[in-house]
Amino acid sequence: MLKILDKLPSQTFAIGALRWSMVFIFALFGIAKFAAYEAEGVADIAMHYPLFSWMYPLIGVQGTSNVIGTIELATGALIALGAWSHRAGLIGGLMGMSTFLVTLSFSFGVPLWEEGYGFPFMGSTAQFLFKDAVLLAACLTLALHAGHALRARATV
Template identity: 90%
Template structure:
């Protein structure tokens, strides 16, 4: 058993896998925000959310979705750059955490449980939102990894 454990890859392998899978998520979701179908879907939730509601009268459904998509793409780029720059990785991880805290906060005040069944049977909104808990944890892991690396290097 110990021989198998001696052959495990280093923990940085897991950090890399986490980094590139989060980049994949941010890239696909960010690009999707530029499509009309996604802009309409996001508007259904975000239009009534104080953080975003002010944008809809100013720049419309597609404009607001484009802003959100641009932020998601920038987050993905910073997470990817974290492979070479711990400072970029820390910022990207924190931006990712903010993204998923915001989306999880959409859970308050909306029906989450399937009508006629109740808890623990999730409705489609809960299924859409609850996956973000693990994505939040992934961004936290990347932010902590980068923060510890920066501290070990004296903040450089």
Template identity: 70%
Template structure:
């Protein structure tokens, strides 16, 4: 039977995923340089062991600037990865690390706000749970790039 409807290629799907992630990392990264975002991130990150050490040294804005620089670097690696499988793999792995870290915040965060109760999650859980999809996107980029670069096979 002949396929009656054209279906985009896997490469087109990965390209759409890549450029979506580039946009997300760009805007999330840029936002970290703004005071409102630095203060918002500090509410969660300053209590988290992986980041807590930065706040006494650099303050909320300095710590946020470091996080923003990492996010912008990840987005740049993903963008350059459109032409380099090795850089794409690096960007995918950096993105995976980013989202594994943010998802680990769920371990100590209040998932349910008072008055809601399970299964109705609160704002922090909503903010963090979207990262599961972004993690999967970075994983898909990393796997595809590893194969393309010759580090893995089907």
């Protein structure tokens, strides 16, 4: 059994896998925000959320979605740069955490359980939002990894 455990990849490998999967997610979701179908879908939830509601009258549905997409792309870029810069990785991880805290907060005040069934039968909104708990934990892991590396470098 121990011989198998000796052959496990390092934690650095796991952090790299987590990093690049998050870059992939932020890239795809960020790019999607520039499409009309995604802008309309986001508007259904975000238009009534105080953090975003003020943008809709100023720059419209597509403009607001473009801003959100740009933030997501910047977050993914900083997480990617974290492979070489712990400072960029820390900022990207914190931005990612903020993203998923915001989207998880959308779950307050919307119907989450399947009509006619109730808990634990999630509706489509709950399914859309609850996956973000794992993505939040992934960004937390990346932020902590970068923060610990910066602290270790500062004490040397």
